[in-house]
Amino acid sequence: MLIKAKLAGLAAGVSLxxxxxxxxxxxxxxxxxxxxxxxxxxxxxxxxxxxxxxITVKHTTFPYADYQTRxxxxxxxxxxxxxxxxxxxxxxxxxxGGLIQPLDPEVFPYDAIEADFFPIVSAMxxxxxxxxxxxxxxxxxxxxxxxxxxxxxxxxxxxxxxLLAAAEATTKRDGGGNIISAGITMDMAGQDHHWWREVLIRxxxxxxxxxxxxxxxDSESGAAALKFYTDLQTEQKVGQVGFMDEGQxxxxxxxxxxxxxxxxRLGAFEANPFEWGVVELPADANGMRSNYSSYFAxxxxxxxxxxxxxxxxxxxxxxxxxxxxxxWLDVVGELxxxxxxxxxxxxxxxxxxxxxxxxxxxxxxxxxxxxxxxRQTAIDMVNRVLLEGQSIEDSITAAATAEQAIIDxxxx
Amino acid sequence: MASVNAVPQARPVRFWDRLNIxxxxxxxxxxxxxxxxxxxxxxxxxxxxxxFWLSMTDWDLLSPPRFIGFANYxxxxxxxxxxxxxxxxxxxxxxxxxxxxxxxxxxxxxxxxVRFLHSFIRALYFxxxxxxxxxxxxxxxxxxxxxxxxxxxxxxxxxxxxxQPFLRSVDQALISILIPAIWAGLGFQIIIFMAGLRAIPGxxxxxxxxxxxxxxxxxRKITVPLLKPTTVFLxxxxxxxxxxxxxxVYNMTSNDPGGPLNATKPLVLMIYQTAFSSYQMGxxxxxxxxxxxxxxxxxxxxxxxxxEKK
Numbered sequence: 001m002l003i004k005a006k007l008a009g010l011a012a013g014v015s016l017x018x019x020x021x022x023x024x025x026x027x028x029x030x031x032x033x034x035x036x037x038x039x040x041x042x043x044x045x046x047x048x049x050x051x052x053x054x055i056t057v058k059h060t061t062f063p064y065a066d067y068q069t070r071x072x073x074x075x076x077x078x079x080x081x082x083x084x085x086x087x088x089x090x091x092x093x094x095x096x097g098g099l100i101q102p103l104d105p106e107v108f109p110y111d112a113i114e115a116d117f118f119p120i121v122s123a124m125x126x127x128x129x130x131x132x133x134x135x136x137x138x139x140x141x142x143x144x145x146x147x148x149x150x151x152x153x154x155x156x157x158x159x160x161x162x163l164l165a166a167a168e169a170t171t172k173r174d175g176g177g178n179i180i181s182a183g184i185t186m187d188m189a190g191q192d193h194h195w196w197r198e199v200l201i202r203x204x205x206x207x208x209x210x211x212x213x214x215x216x217x218d219s220e221s222g223a224a225a226l227k228f229y230t231d232l233q234t235e236q237k238v239g240q241v242g243f244m245d246e247g248q249x250x251x252x253x254x255x256x257x258x259x260x261x262x263x264x265r266l267g268a269f270e271a272n273p274f275e276w277g278v279v280e281l282p283a284d285a286n287g288m289r290s291n292y293s294s295y296f297a298x299x300x301x302x303x304x305x306x307x308x309x310x311x312x313x314x315x316x317x318x319x320x321x322x323x324x325x326x327x328w329l330d331v332v333g334e335l336x337x338x339x340x341x342x343x344x345x346x347x348x349x350x351x352x353x354x355x356x357x358x359x360x361x362x363x364x365x366x367x368x369x370x371x372x373x374x375r376q377t378a379i380d381m382v383n384r385v386l387l388e389g390q391s392i393e394d395s396i397t398a399a400a401t402a403e404q405a406i407i408d409x410x411x412x
Numbered sequence: 413m414a415s416v417n418a419v420p421q422a423r424p425v426r427f428w429d430r431l432n433i434x435x436x437x438x439x440x441x442x443x444x445x446x447x448x449x450x451x452x453x454x455x456x457x458x459x460x461x462x463x464f465w466l467s468m469t470d471w472d473l474l475s476p477p478r479f480i481g482f483a484n485y486x487x488x489x490x491x492x493x494x495x496x497x498x499x500x501x502x503x504x505x506x507x508x509x510x511x512x513x514x515x516x517x518x519x520x521x522x523x524x525x526v527r528f529l530h531s532f533i534r535a536l537y538f539x540x541x542x543x544x545x546x547x548x549x550x551x552x553x554x555x556x557x558x559x560x561x562x563x564x565x566x567x568x569x570x571x572x573x574x575x576q577p578f579l580r581s582v583d584q585a586l587i588s589i590l591i592p593a594i595w596a597g598l599g600f601q602i603i604i605f606m607a608g609l610r611a612i613p614g615x616x617x618x619x620x621x622x623x624x625x626x627x628x629x630x631x632r633k634i635t636v637p638l639l640k641p642t643t644v645f646l647x648x649x650x651x652x653x654x655x656x657x658x659x660x661v662y663n664m665t666s667n668d669p670g671g672p673l674n675a676t677k678p679l680v681l682m683i684y685q686t687a688f689s690s691y692q693m694g695x696x697x698x699x700x701x702x703x704x705x706x707x708x709x710x711x712x713x714x715x716x717x718x719x720e721k722k
């Protein structure tokens with residue numbers, strides 16, 4: 001509440017400053033196209049404009065595939081957005097390219113940010129400055145098909161041993177031994193590479209990256225984590241990479257008992273013609289849990305100055321306010337980035353949101369330099385083992401070398 | 413133009429009127445041609461030369477390009493993935509072009525003789541060419557799935573044959589992508605071949621029959637040689653198509669583009685990923701220069717090999 005009051009005070013202060021200019025200001029907000037996100041933002045903009053009649057926000061969207069290119073092209077043309085959405089993993093590129101500016105600590109007190117937001121917000125910090133604030137965050141959880149579990153007479157798994165047992169019990173095979181309904185989906189191109197990186201490696205006693213951010217999984221722990229994963233296909237035979245084309249497709253079709261996916265999948269799974277549930281990612285034998293969290297943040301464009309900068313700051317304050325986060329949760333289904341908005345009793349008790357929120361508490365956020373390329377190293381690592389019969393150790397060494405090269409190139 | 417009986421005026425003759433009709437025509441022709449030439453120079457040639465320059469820089473879209481000499485080319489030639497991709501690109505070409513031409517010629521040759529439902533059959537062959545490559549890629553992608561949804565594997569398993577991994581195999585994936593790519597191009601090639609076959613005067617065949625030549629000899633001595641212009645066109649056209657293959661690969665392997673383990677990745681897909689996923693524009697430009705060189709070389713070589721011997 002105190003924070004709310006502080007924010008309100010700040011907003012009032014900013015509006016006093018802005019009152020000097022009677023002229024209406026127009027600022028531009030950019031994000032990528034995703035139906036529910038666009039709807040939520042339209043609602044937020046309407047509410048913001050009502051409270052600030054002198055500011056108009058122009059909402060511009062681009063297809064996800066072109067999004068970064070468009071932001072960069074606009075910067076080259078000198079017509080960047082005033083407030084722009086970016087994936088936390090793009091921050092380095094955006095800062096290096098001069099696309100966004102640091103948040104003014106006068107307007108966005110850094111200690112308040114650190115106190116109010118989940119700790120993963122630190123991924124937006126470079127040097128002493130914060131470069132953006134998220135409205136919502138995402139985490140992973142284990143989705144399970146209640147019908148298939150009931151058929152096997154099982155409860156949702158809480159640890160990895162139970163996961164294996166449940167996968168075995170729910171896998172269906174035809175006469176030739178081919179899987180016709182998988183126990184668990186295997187899809188490194190989906191969220192599994194995060195599960196492997198930030199969860200399985202840690203549960204095997206290792207760390208994916210060292211303190212300097214260099215690859216640290218070329219170790220016994222990394223190998224054990226990879227073996228656990230590939231064994232699902234080669235030893236336990238409870239899953240198969242490429243089964244039903246994609247993991248999420250298999251789960252949606254009711255042909256996979258479990259899948260690991262993020263909050264952003266909730267909307268797509270809503271229409272599933274069967275009952276499904278969500279539990280936290282399984283713990284290891286010692287009860288240790290981990291999770292991967294990511295988010296899209298909003299930042300202020302480098303070209304915003306004067307009146308537009310003031311308006312952009314006000315808008316950014318509003319879209320990272322508790323009120324905005326609640327709207328975002330309702331419309332998009334993504335978790336609020338502020339602790340007190342997220343961790344309410346009602347949310348924690350929610351059978352769907354609860355497991356994701358609990359995951360946020362112990363989640364890690366990978367510092368990506370080139371997310372697509374780094375994910376590819378994980379996909380290739382698994383493929384070398386499954387398709388070319390390479391040993392776990394050799395494959396993990398090759399993956400570590402390839403990923404370190406991407407990290408080195410990204411730091412230059 | 414003044415009428416015939418008008419009094420000629422004494423004013424000096426303008427420059428334009430002094431030109432004869434031939435010169436005027438040439439000037440007009442160039443005036444009209446100037447538009448597409450300017451267009452090509454601005455939209456095609458200038459960016460092409462720009463790409464050569466970019467390939468010597470480290471441009472990443474964000475910071476201004478810095479000249480780095482041949483460093484991109486050194487990186488590329490030292491990269492095993494590049495050679496894998498280079499190899500794939502040529503596999504698409506070397507398998508795709510001859511196979512597709514042989515099949516389409518065979519079909520055109522026999523379809524030419526079919527009178528019954530001729531247009532209908534021809535339309536059937538042409539149909540895949542009208543289909544969007546992306547849609548087709550996705551349909552075939554699902555054909556290739558393992559059981560329970562893959563049609564081909566479902567069929568194999570009812571016959572008691574082991575499942576094939578198709579797109580999930582480093583050995584079968586490239587061929588699996590090539591099959592729909594060839595199939596999609598067949599319709600066009602058949603139509604062109606049939607037009608070529610129809611253009612051969614019937615009198616040649618009559619003369620050959622009177623001289624007692626058999627079908628095989630007629631095919632070898634008359635049909636194939638006289639089809640040469642058609643063949644040259646199709647070889648060049650389809651080679652460029654296979655060297656630039658992208659849609660099928662990208663759509664059939666979109667969750668691991670060009671995979672598994674780069675087994676299906678063609679040069680164009682590598683360029684796309686370098687440029688628009690990793691934003692290494694300079695490096696992507698260097699790869700583009702290589703593709704340009706290959707296309708130029710292959711086209712010139714084919715034109716030379718299949719040239720008209722005088």
